[in-house]
Amino acid sequence: MSEDRTDIGGIADEYVLGLLDAMEARQVEADMERDPDLKAAIAASRERFLPLDDTAEPTVIDDDLWSRIDAALPVQGAAPADVSRLTANDNRPGSWRATALAAMVAAVILAVALSFNLMRTVEPLVVAVLVNEAGDIQAIVEDFGNEKAAVRLLADFTVPEGKTIEVWTLPSPERGPVSLGLIDDARSVRLDGPALPKPHDSQLYELTLEQAGGSPTGRPTGLILAKGFAKITR
Amino acid sequence: MSMGAAPDDLTTALAACAKGDRTALRGIFDREAGRLVTIAERIVRRRDLAEEVVQESFIRIWTQAHQYQPDRGSARGWIYAIVRNRALNLLRDGKREYTVEDVDVLRERDQVDHVMAAWHRLDRTSRLHDCLGALDDTKRRGILMAYIGGYSHGEIAGRLSIPLGTTKSWIRRGLSALRECMT
Structure with a gap:
């Protein structure tokens, strides 16, 4: 895919906006690890759109949410078995x-x-x-x-x-x-x-x-x- | 608009997370989680799901903190991208469990309002505001619907009553114009 890609900026934007389907997004994620230009284009695209995230009004968070996270954190450097259990039965590619x-x-x-x-x-x-x-x-x-x-x-x-x-x-x-x-x-x-x-x-x-x-x-x-x-x- | 923590603080916090410092992750949570839940909720539509997204994202931030490098962009952009991706994935998967009609009802209620409200709240001094403002209305809406609400090409085409192929090419051209404007 890297070879025939003519529009890295366009692909990066569509990836960042979430317009690629799940399979295409996974391919982009794999490619970016090998392709510094694609990685840079994705980083630049994220920065361009980040001001739209600042439009989100922070909501009040129950402390319970932190407790759930804290309880599920694996020891750093250990095999992240806990993480996979957390998302078992879930085919989200990100997991x-x-x-x-x-x-x-x-x-x-x-x-x-x-x-x-x-x-x-x-x-x-x-x-x-x-x-x-x-x-x-x-x-x-x-x-x-x-x-x-x-x-x-x-x-x-x-x-x-x-x-x-x-x-x-x-x-x-x-x-x-x-x-x-x-x-x-x-x-x-x-x-x-x-x-x-x-x-x-x-x-x-x-x-x-x-x-x-x-x-x-x-x-x-x-x-x-x-x-x-x-x-x-x- | 407030900008949350300074990027350098988050970079430092990620480095500390990679070394196993839970208080650093707590620091990121305290500064960013409130906004991140809102961002996830704009995409997944439900507060409980949005919290689930943020919960999983923070575990991911923790386990992947050692992979963060400045060549991936700002620490803040990296953290936000993890949450956005997680929300988008949940949406894509969730859609499989609903009929098309259910999804339409779920998504229609007040979503377009969310998207336009975000546009009106966008920092007017930002370059993004100038450049989005220079696009014609349809292209701008399409891009905003995708980024803020997590709409797919097909959903955008449906909402804007334009053919799918046209929608794709308009958004592509809009994004290209935006890149040019912002560099």
């Missing part, structure tokens, strides 16, 4: 811990080491290791870049009646999230997706729980089961 990202990096190495695809004749262009909110590996997506992708599930998923797992990717913020297909029986599958640009490094892939037949809006709407960023295979 995904930094450890999940760290685990992804480790997981990519693991996945490559495992080389479950050693016997394959056609190599995927990118591999994404998908983890859940706790950072546990849930699935691997291989995107072959020719409208074919393979999803290998590495954990048991419970799919309620009337629901299905949908596979998504974000080829570019302009295009938005695109469905690669459905995983009906919670089993590893090969998918015939739509024609998309060649997958790129750090492209976002995710699995969400959607109603049977797939998301009614064509965009991810349900609980995020797992997500991860692609790595180009070498």
Whole structure:
């Protein structure tokens, strides 16, 4: 995404205003850690709009609110297990811990080491290791870049009646999230997706729980089961 | 308008938080939480949810304080962004549990008033006021609805009765004009 972005200022503004959808926003948050220009543009945009926050009249706060915060603060430097418990059962992207990202990096190495695809004749262009909110590996997506992708599930998923797992990717913020297909029986599958640009490094892939037949809006709407960023295979 | 704490104080407080100083976080809470609850409430519409947002945000501020660097902007902007993002995420998720009609009723009541009240309260000596004022009314409203009320493109299009594609391109152009004006 960094390569084909022509309007960093515009993307930063739309991110800061909250106009990107959840998946695009997550991609921007990942990109800003690698892209100093984007990070600077977001910082500048926040400062530009901050005077609008000063228009908010402070309200009187019950001391109870502080007590709740104080009681939930983890010890600094300790594993933030308490934080994840606080937001359990919540698919807010912001609550995904930094450890999940760290685990992804480790997981990519693991996945490559495992080389479950050693016997394959056609190599995927990118591999994404998908983890859940706790950072546990849930699935691997291989995107072959020719409208074919393979999803290998590495954990048991419970799919309620009337629901299905949908596979998504974000080829570019302009295009938005695109469905690669459905995983009906919670089993590893090969998918015939739509024609998309060649997958790129750090492209976002995710699995969400959607109603049977797939998301009614064509965009991810349900609980995020797992997500991860692609790595180009070498 | 009051400006809350001086940015340097907040930068110092974040550094202290990173070292495990709870009184520093309490200091940020005392200075900013009242306003932050209002900001969250303008987006999530309910006081109880707004407090939940602020509660989770302060835990996040605590656990991520060590990541704050001046290249992320001012400490205040960084703190406020955490609360705004949390509120927006709650809104996006919450919407999934309501029907479209429910959301419309929930959001319609007095939200547009909130947005315009904020515009009228914006510091008239600020550059942002000048530059927003220079935009035509629709673009200004769209930008204010997004930032203050957390409205999506689709909701803005609906409220302003203009097509979605037009809304997106107007807001994009408005933002671009604003950037140009403010640099």
